[in-house]
Amino acid sequence: MRGCLGAGNHLFQWLCVVLLWLGRIACAATEQGDSGMIEKQYDERAKTGDRLRDAGNAAEARMAFYLHRAFRDDPDFLVLNDLRLVDPEQPEHNGSPGVAQIDHLVVHRWGMFIIESKSVSDSVTVRGDASSGDEWTHLYQGRHTGIPSPIRQAEFQGRFLRSFLQRHRQDLLGKMPLALRPLARLLVKTDQRGFMNLPMQIIVAISDKGKIDRKNGWEPPSEPFRTYVCKADQVDAKIREEYEKHRAASGLLSRPDGGYGIWWMEAEECKEVAKFLKEQHSDEGRRGASAQKPAATRATAPPSPKRASVGKDGVCRECKSVKLTAHWGKGYYWKCQDCGANTTMPTVCSSCGAKGDRGKGVRIRKDGERYERVCEGCGCEELVWSG
Structure with missing residues (x-):
């Protein structure tokens, strides 16, 4: 099952949905009135002289501007820009701590959106490959250059983020509703809610002036949830469209639509998750210096040995x-x-x-x-x- 417990039994899935709905009735009054916010602002970076890096930074800054304009006063969304997570429990191939760099993350009660910003001044071509994947080519000044798939990059970030949050689930999420706990313990050995089935949707945001060329009618993945490739100024509309699907499917009298509306957080849990991710952000290894941070004044005395x-x-x-x-x-x-x-x-x-x-x-x-x-x-x- 793609939902609250991951079981493959349809009867159990529907039972989960019914009991989760009933468990939320008592909390309905507290789910309104929370103020939305930009949890982590984008830090403007100084020019580096590297054309590609500066263009990428500009694309991220523009996307952060659109998200701020759309969601700064919206109670349903929490935005984290330029989020970098380091996790020794997910090491790289050489044994160093694993790293996920997320351009923009939008957190809501029924899941998250990972937004991958791409600087495109001319056009980008996307075509399918023989294995249901996607191949990307960037055109700049008449020259075609292959680039890594931003969809695959965001999918990796989503897996990394789920695993990262899952280890902290007891600090961030409560348990299943009381009526569902015995069944949960019987089937999956725990009544603790988790993040492994959190809907993680992907949006690839192309620069406003760029052109998207979809070869042979290529379409982004739609399972288990819809993925979008669109202009940066269209992203907030796509987020709201998908959010409404989750919200509508979670209603007491609604029929679940695939995985929409099954996994959920309380409003307070949503804020705790966003706050936790902001606290876990690591600035080390960032691409380019921040324009808002002056150069540090370093002491001339030799450093003393480190002691815990x-x-x-x-x-x-x-x-x-x-x-x-x-x-x-x-x-x-x-x-x-x-x-x-x-x-x-x-x-x-x-x-x-x-x-x-x-x-x-x-x-x-x-x-x-x-x-x-x-x-x-x-x-x-x-x-x-x-x-």
């Missing part, structure tokens, strides 16, 4: 050692260098005593090699670990 700094409550739960290293994956935790045990980083505010629950109220925030505990109630920020 552990917060006052950093103690191994097994042997009480303070020789710890910080890790993240299924939550945030320390690994003891003496006995090897894992210890969850506590989410209890030392200032007001508030306790965190699935990443809400008091949460761990990772910023590079720093791990901080942040209390949303009193605003206290505490160092948990620093490499």
Whole structure:
């Protein structure tokens, strides 16, 4: 099944839908009135002198402008521009941490849109290949050049993002509705909702002045959800069109349309996911310098050797050692260098005593090699670990 639990049984799929709808009735009053926002703005970059790089940056900036204009006041969408995620749990072929660079991500309650910006001043030609794939050719100043498929690039980003979020599902999503939990535990061994079936739709945005040449009537994929290749100024309309399909299919009296409307988040969970992704963004290795950030003034003194700094409550739960290293994956935790045990980083505010629950109220925030505990109630920020 493509939906809430991934089961292949049609009867179970319909049962999931009915119970999910019933579980949402009580929450309907809280799903209105939240303010939409641009969760992560686009950072303008200085000119580099590289024609292709500068053109690509300009295309991303233009797309960010269109998204800001369309969704800055819309309560249904959260936008993250220029998002770069690094994940050691999804390593590259050479063993280095895996990286996904997403030009633009739009988060909504029934899924996400990955928008891949492409700078095209003349035209781009797309044709099908012999295996239901797509081949792309860019025409510039009379010269044809093959380019990687942006659809395939975005598909990789979607798989990376699902896996990345799935490991943090307990911090970001709640459990299945109470009536569905016994059945969920029986069939899939857990009643925890997850991200592996999150609808991840792709839109390839071509520069306003570019021409799209679809050879032999080529059409982008439509399964399991619709993919679009369009001009940048048409993207917001495509997003709204698909969003309405999800919303309509999720209604209590509606019949599900394929996978539309089956997977879902509460409005508050949607905001938590967007906030989490913003916090996980890594600036390292970005293409070109930011025009908004002045050159850093570097100290002339030689750097001192790096030493890990552990917060006052950093103690191994097994042997009480303070020789710890910080890790993240299924939550945030320390690994003891003496006995090897894992210890969850506590989410209890030392200032007001508030306790965190699935990443809400008091949460761990990772910023590079720093791990901080942040209390949303009193605003206290505490160092948990620093490499």
